[in-house]
Amino acid sequence: MSSASAQPPSVCAAELAQRRLMECECLAAMYGPMAGDAGDRSSFEVVNPDVERELRAAVDAWEASGDSVAAALSVRAVSAPLRVSLTLAVPSASGGEDEPGEPGGSGPDRTPGRGTVTLGASLPTNYPAADAPALELSATHLSRDAITRVLRELRSLASERTARAAPDGFECLSELAQAAADLSAAAAAADDEARRRAAESNLGANGDGDGGDEGRAHAVVRIDHMNDGKGYTKTLRRWSRELAVDARVFYARESSGEVPKGSEGSIEGPPSGPQGRVEGVYAVLGGDGDDVRSFLTRLRTEFVDVDARGARCKERKSTVMCLRRAGVVKPGEERVPRFDGFECEGYVGADGLEDALARFNLLHVGAGAQRFQPAG
Structure with a gap:
C-alpha cells in the first residue's frame, strides 16, 4: 500500500509526530543508560536529534495553540524522517539460562558468544498510522544470509502493524526489538548447530578428524x-x-x-x-x-x-x-x-x-x- 493512498488527513500529522516522540521516550526508558541493567549491552539513541527537536517544537506549538493545520504544516516541513538506532544483546537460545562466562570472569555471561544486533529504523511522516518504518539490521556475529532472513521477517511484522492496520496503525518498535533479539538468537543457535553437525560429520567420516577439512x-x-x-x-x-x-x-x-x-x-x-x-x-x-x-x-x-x-x-x-x-x-x-x-x-x-x-x-x-x- 502506497503512502499516497493511505495518507491520513493533514490535521493528524501533529498527532502522529507526538506518537513517534512518545514511542522514542518509552524506548529510551527501556534500553537507554538509565534502564538500570548494568550487565546488558543494549542501548537506544535518536540518530538525528535535530529532527527530534523540530518535531517536538511543532508538537508543543500544536498543544499550546490547538491549531492542527499550522502544526501539520510544521511537521511536514521537517527536512528528514526521525531515525533511531537500537542495539540489543542477543539472548541465549535457552531463553536466558545461565551459561559459562569468560575465563577468569566473576560469573555467568548473559550472551556468551552471541554478541549484539543493531536495528536501525527511519520513521516516516505517516508512521505509525499508515507507513511502516524503514528498517536496517546489522549484527556482530550473524552471517549475511541470517541477517537477511531476520530482516525480512522484521519488515513483514512492521508492515503488518502499520500499513496493514491503517488508518490508526500501531507503534511497533518495542515489538520489533523483542522480535529482533529472539530471531537473532534462533539464527545464531541454528548456525551453531549446523557447525556442530558438520564437525561431527567430518570427524565420523575421517576417523581421528585430521582429514575433516571440507569447507x-x-x-x-x-x-x-x-x-x-x-x-x-x-x-x-x-x-x-x-x-x-x-x-x-x-x-x-x-x-x-x-x-x-x-x-x-x-x-x-x-x-x-x-x-x-x-x-x-x-x-x-x-x-x-x-x-x-x-x-x-x-x-x-x-x-x-x-x-x-x-x-x-x-x-x-x-x-x-x-x-x-x-x-x-x-x-x-x-x-x-x-x-x-x-x-x-x-x-x-x-x-x-x-x-x-x-x-x-x-x-x-x-x-x-x-x-x-x-x-x-
Missing part, C-alpha cells in the same frame, strides 16, 4: 604494527570467539637476554600477549572458509588500533600472505596441523619467526617481496 580454510596475514598491542589482540580474541575462527598471533619482541646457545632466534613472550607497541605481527587463522573471510574483512573495516594521537583507527597496513582451503599445500610441504582457540606468542629474530611458522607448515607463504620479513 575449512587457512590464512596468514601480516600486520605491520600494533600501537596498542593489548587492545588490538583483545579485539582479535573477541572476533576469534564470535566467528569460531582459531588463531595464533606471533609478534616481534626485543630479546630480553642472551639468545640460547645453538639458536639464533626463539619463541617467547608472556601468555597474556603483547603490551604497548609491537611490530612484525603475523596471524595464522583457521576455520570455516566464510568465517575466515569475515575475520579478514573485519580487520580492514573495523576499528582495531589507535594512531599516534591515541585516536581509534582501522588497520591499513596488513597483507594477506595466503588464503587457501585446508589440505591445499605446496609441493614438498605437509598439511597444516589442527589448532584450537586463540593464543599469542612473541618471537625473536628471523629464526624465531621461521620456527613459529614452520610449526604450522606455513613457512613459505607469499612470494618475492610478499614473503615474510621479520621486524628490524
